[in-house]
Amino acid sequence: MVKSGKSGKRADALTASPSHLMHRVLQLALDIYAEEAGPDGPTQRQFAVLEAVSGQPGLTQTDLVRATGIDRSTLADLVTRMTAKGLLEREKSALDARAKAVRLAAAGEAVLIAARPRVEAADRRIMALMPKARREGFIELLSELAGRADAAPDLAKADAKAARKAAKEARRAVKAAEKAELKAEAAARKAGKIKKTKAPVEVEAEPALEPEPSV
Template structure:
């Protein structure tokens, strides 16, 4: 059987680098989830991120954009652009915060509330289809793990003591022909005294 381009080192199948990479696998799952969401919402529906913003605003009436960043996980500059576009479409409105004159709060407009209500069953169907990819016994644990990961603070995790971090396995040292590992040569006692 001929090796494919991705199978040069014989590791393209089970157990290869990409199959053991959390970042790669999460990216693949995200792409799959977004494709399913797009199929369910249709060409004229809101995107998954727009739905997340509408839902977060509905659940946190008068939320600031900083609060929306925390609630959705969307980076600040992307969120600012999204909110501006959603205001232009008439889905959101911005007001000065009563608590902090420097901050703006965001509220749903009646049109935004209608779009959210129209989108809820489509988002629920997409979520059902995504979870259906797993065995029923694994679905709740999967959601719990995703929730833990989504709620984690990357910068706090980086500051943890090194002993708690998961280390990548080290490659074995080269071995002699007889199977024994190389050892550092011991200095002769006479050579130590001379030094």
């Protein structure tokens, strides 16, 4: 017989953990996607890149990071491999000479067109796991979470900038207070309100007289 105790509490912690539950749901979604896309179809991330580039030709890799939510290093590797496969094309950006614009190649467009109905089938299977009355709210919640995730880096930078500014202002305030204090002391001395104290002069004690010898 299994006793309820710490092991039970640990299990409850998992069922109440957003990170754990989202990981499980993500794994389920990726499994369903892989089944529908098939071995010859693009991965979920490849599909996201193809769809994003199709909607806005000429995006830079920085733009694609924002559009797909894929981290910068992973995206750079992904775009390189997809370009090597002939799915994407890269050229100098018309807006930024230092950046490379990404466009959909003919092969990439063909892969995207073939993948769209499979991805839609995967999405239908995933949404079928939810009660109809909660599906719309579920999508709205996911969109809100994704939006907050996209905004998190900018918010972190803004918070760090605000903290640096506050620290700088605090240092300025301390220096200003110290300067004002020194100025007040100097003014007080000049007005004779504060007199410099002289160090006490030590007076050497006279040596004791030795008693005269008796005759």
